[in-house]
Amino acid sequence: MSSIGAANEPIATANASPSNRRPPPRQRWVMPGQHPESHRPDIDQGPNIDQAAALAREARLPQIVAELLLARGVTTPAEAFRFLNPEAAHLHDPGLMLGMSAAVERIERAIAAREPILLYGDYDVDGTVAVVLLKTAIEMLGAPAGLVRFHVPHRLREGYGMQSAVLEQAHADGIRLVITVDTGMRAFEEAETARRLGLDLIVTDHHLPDANDAAPAALAILNPNQIGCTYPEKSLCGAAIALKLAQALLERHDPARMREKILPSFLKMAAIATIADAVPLRGENRTIAALGLRELRRPIGAGLRALFAAVALDPASRQLTGFDVAFRLAPRINAAGRMDVASEVVELFSTRDPQRATEIASKLERLNRERREVEAAALTTIEARLETDAELCACRLLLIDGDSWHRGVIGILAARVVERTAKPAIVVSIEDGPDSAIAHGSGRSVDGFPLLAAIESCADLFTRFGGHAFAVGFALPAASLPELKRRLRLYAEEHLAAREPERLLRIHAELPLDRITPVLAGWLRKLEPLGHGNPEPVFLARNARLVTAPRIMKERHLRLELAQESLARETASGSGGISPRHIPTAGGAIRAVGWGLAGLAAELGLAQGSLINLAYRIRENDHPEYGGLEVEIAGIEIAQN
Ligand SMILES: [Mn+2]
Numbered sequence: 212m213s214s215i216g217a218a219n220e221p222i223a224t225a226n227a228s229p230s231n232r233r234p235p236p237r238q239r240w241v242m243p244g245q246h247p248e249s250h251r252p253d254i255d256q257g258p259n260i261d262q263a264a265a266l267a268r269e270a271r272l273p274q275i276v277a278e279l280l281l282a283r284g285v286t287t288p289a290e291a292f293r294f295l296n297p298e299a300a301h302l303h304d305p306g307l308m309l310g311m312s313a314a315v316e317r318i319e320r321a322i323a324a325r326e327p328i329l330l331y332g333d334y335d336v337d338g339t340v341a342v343v344l345l346k347t348a349i350e351m352l353g354a355p356a357g358l359v360r361f362h363v364p365h366r367l368r369e370g371y372g373m374q375s376a377v378l379e380q381a382h383a384d385g386i387r388l389v390i391t392v393d394t395g396m397r398a399f400e401e402a403e404t405a406r407r408l409g410l411d412l413i414v415t416d417h418h419l420p421d422a423n424d425a426a427p428a429a430l431a432i433l434n435p436n437q438i439g440c441t442y443p444e445k446s447l448c449g450a451a452i453a454l455k456l457a458q459a460l461l462e463r464h465d466p467a468r469m470r471e472k473i474l475p476s477f478l479k480m481a482a483i484a485t486i487a488d489a490v491p492l493r494g495e496n497r498t499i500a501a502l503g504l505r506e507l508r509r510p511i512g513a514g515l516r517a518l519f520a521a522v523a524l525d526p527a528s529r530q531l532t533g534f535d536v537a538f539r540l541a542p543r544i545n546a547a548g549r550m551d552v553a554s555e556v557v558e559l560f561s562t563r564d565p566q567r568a569t570e571i572a573s574k575l576e577r578l579n580r581e582r583r584e585v586e587a588a589a590l591t592t593i594e595a596r597l598e599t600d601a602e603l604c605a606c607r608l609l610l611i612d613g614d615s616w617h618r619g620v621i622g623i624l625a626a627r628v629v630e631r632t633a634k635p636a637i638v639v640s641i642e643d644g645p646d647s648a649i650a651h652g653s654g655r656s657v658d659g660f661p662l663l664a665a666i667e668s669c670a671d672l673f674t675r676f677g678g679h680a681f682a683v684g685f686a687l688p689a690a691s692l693p694e695l696k697r698r699l700r701l702y703a704e705e706h707l708a709a710r711e712p713e714r715l716l717r718i719h720a721e722l723p724l725d726r727i728t729p730v731l732a733g734w735l736r737k738l739e740p741l742g743h744g745n746p747e748p749v750f751l752a753r754n755a756r757l758v759t760a761p762r763i764m765k766e767r768h769l770r771l772e773l774a775q776e777s778l779a780r781e782t783a784s785g786s787g788g789i790s791p792r793h794i795p796t797a798g799g800a801i802r803a804v805g806w807g808l809a810g811l812a813a814e815l816g817l818a819q820g821s822l823i824n825l826a827y828r829i830r831e832n833d834h835p836e837y838g839g840l841e842v843e844i845a846g847i848e849i850a851q852n
Contacts, residue, residue: 236633237713238846240751240826243282247658247715266291276734278720279748283493294493295737297501299474305459308452309440313431314413315459317388322354326387330361331373332557333393333449334548336487336541339363339556340480341392341415341453346561348457351473352464360386363553367618370675371684372397375404382408389413393449395427396420396434402427415452417490444495450484451499478503479511480560482740486533487541491744500740504531514560517568518543521576533740543572546579549619586620589613589638590627597632607710608665608703610696612639612650622653622684629655633712635662635703641689648689649674656681658715665702669695716826716846722750724775724801727829727840735829752825754850758800760819761812769805769812769844773825802837803827805844815849822850 241247244259259281267277270288277291285294293301305311321328328349332342342361349359362377364370369377372394378401381389388411391398395414405412406428415433420426424438433452435442447455454477461469482503485496492500507515507526519526522539547553559571593611597604603611609628616624621638628636637654656662661680670676672695676685687695741747755773762770803825805811817823826846832838 235631235714237711238716239713240846240848241715241717242751243278243718243720247717262286273731273734275720275722275726275731276738279738282719283745294497297498299470299498299502301495301498302458303443303455303495305455305462308433308435308442308455309437310413310431310433311456311459314390314415314433314456315463317411317413317430318349318390318456318460319352319463321388322349322352322358325355325358327357327385328354328359328388328390329381329386330359331377331389331391331394332361332363333371334363334366334553335393336544336556337449337484338393339544339548339553340484340560341450342557343560344450344453344457344477344480345390345392345415346557347477348460348473352460360384361554361557363548363557365552366548371677373401375401378404378408378410382410387411391415392453393417395429396432396437397427399425399427402429405429415449415456417447417449417452446490446494446496448485448488448490448496450481450488451490451496454478454481454499475502475506475509476512479506479515482507483536483540483544486536486740486742487544489743492533492740492742493744497740497745500533500742504533504536504740507531512560513563513565513568514571517565517572518559518575520569521572530739533742536740537742542582543575543579546575546582550578550582550585550617582620585617586623586627589616589620589624593624593628593638594631597628606700606703607634607707607712608699609634609636610639610652610699611636612641612692614641616640618642618651621651622655622682625653625655629657633657633714635660635665635707637662637683637699639692641692644688650687650689650692652683652685652687654678654683657712659710660707665699665706668702669698672698717746717749718751718826719746719748720750722752723777724752724755724773724825724842725777727801727842729840732829732831732840747828749845750827750829752827755823755825757817757819757821757823761817763809763812767807767809769808771803771805771812771817771844772800773803773823773842774800776822802841803844804830804841805847808844808847811847815847817847824848824850 263274263277263281266272266281266286266288267274270277270291272291280291280294283294285291330342330345332338342363346359346361350356364374373391378389389405390413392415394416396416396418397420398414402412412429413431414427414429417434417436419436420438426432426437433456434440435445435447457477458469458474461473478499482500485500486492490496508530518540522543524531524535524539544556547556555571555574559568562568592613596611603609609632611628616638618640621640624638625636628638635654635656637652639650639652641648641650654662654666662683663678663680666676666683666685672691673685673687676683678684735748738745738748752775754776756776757771758774759772764770824847825844827842827844830841830843832841
């Protein structure tokens with residue numbers, strides 16, 4: 212099943228670019244139970260409708276909700292209840308994490324002896340929030356102001372990870388204990404430096420150990436992914452691990468106060484980091500995100516309040532969603548590390564001074580605007596090159612380089628190129644180095660093409676590289692760039708030869724339009740917070756009829772009035788040739804909005820009476836006049852009947 216349609220990333224709608232001449236990549240619909248690499252639904256395992264029916268009956272859920280829960284790995288009524296009703300009791304005991312008691316004991320000793328402590332963080336939301344949580348917890352335990360210091364690396368000058376020079380300076384400044392957050396799992400050399408200097412090191416990190424499962428030499432390591440750790444939740448973000456450590460420290464001190472007062476306020480921050488760091492929102496991550504978002508409704512600290520004001524969000528009037536955090540709050544917090552230094556983020560969330568908080572929040576707002584401008588300017592250059600450079604466009608993997616593109620945005624640029632072309636893309640910025648020019652690259656990939664493997668095949672060219680399967684970063688001498696391009700082209704030709712660039716749209720369940728009701732919308736709200744690992748459901752309605760001609764809004768957007776037609780085709784045996792009878796359903800039409808899809812309507816020749824298959828998401832429009840349930844179009848194809 213395929214058609215051309217809207218990008219499936221919400222960000223693409225938010226930042227829709229002006230239409231250009233290049234046709235959008237083909238959209239392919241992946242049906243529930245179908246493997247994305249398979250083009251034959253018949254050989255895939257379809258959704259288990261019987262199992263969903265049983266779960267629906269036993270857990271008293273609508274069938275469609277049971278189908279969605281099954282797709283999230285929820286199989287029993289008890290699990291379903293837990294998923295739909297997150298509560299603090301679902302949080303795991305921090306003591307289950309390997310290394311916890313050693314870490315707690317050492318930190319308590321440092322507080323008692325007034326030993327200066329250094330928190331070594333990272334420059335993104337996860338890394339800065341982790342610093343805030345641990346700093347707050349240790350100070351609550353009686354550490355006097357100034358005892359807990361922190362270092363958040365400068366993205367451009369230092370890059371990701373620990374640096375021995377920082378440890379040496381810390382030692383000279385009288386630090387005796389270093390605690391990493393969101394980093395350190397592969398800091399073997401730096402751990403040696405710490406040992407040599409006589410610094411005690413506690414590593415708290417969620418990143419995977421290296422291929423040999425080696426661990427740096429540290430006093431304690433908190434990482435559910437390290438060998439021997441049986442902690443049940445393996446995909447916590449860095450800030451959530453800091454939360455578990457804070458929880459363990461404070462529970463020994465005053466368990467009642469911890470549970471009733473402190474934990475709820477810590478969960479707010481941990482929820483923001485959990486959503487921003489794109490860990491799957493299931494299991495304990497879902498508990499953290501759901502409880503934290505709920506807590507954000509209540510009166511909050513100066514920093515969060517200032518940040519909400521800066522982005523015009525009022526959590527008291529409307530329950531915050533995962534979307535609000537991922538697309539409104541997180542980009543502002545990340546802008547600090549992308550465009551400048553992230554240490555002010557720590558100050559924003561630690562200060563009690565509303566005026567200082569407002570100052571920092573407006574600075575983040577300004578940096579985020581700057582980030583957008585820098586990104587837009589580079590994107591215009593990239594778009595122009597994609598329009599005119601035929602040789603580049605013929606490549607299956609795009610490597611686009613430019614002089615001195617801002618390194619804080621090259622990863623975002625690569626993601627934008629993937630959105631527009633449906634090809635794996637690497638954006639490279641060439642800068643003057645101390646001796647010769649250096650090329651810094653950041654890449655993003657498409658389903659089914661692990662970009663890290665492609666990069667690893669060129670490992671000898673890099674001075675530094677790393678990342679996840681679908682997002683990589685690297686640096687190399689600019690002189691080696693032609694060789695990198697040559698090898699990546701060969702690699703892509705070999706590994707992507709059989710693939711046509713296409714955007715996959717995952718359909719999560721079939722839902723005829725006449726089954727969209729306020730009650731169902733209420734159930735679907737219980738799936739919040741949505742995000743990675745718990746995506747907003749995309750439904751498929753077959754045979755929807757346009758009851759009026761399509762309407763174009765602002766020359767770009769599409770609006771349809773649709774009615775569901777039921778098809779009477781329950782013929783016992785294959786009686787080909789009988790045309791199905793169309794039975795118009797009772798009830799009114801539903802409004803469907805397609806952002807940026809005006810061109811699609813023309814291309815498909817949509818007119819009043821057209822019969823279409825519609826991929827859609829359910830929306831609640833709170834407009835006073837047009838309010839009510841409507842659907843947002845994710846894709847359209849002409850129904851074959
Ligand atoms: Mn992280």
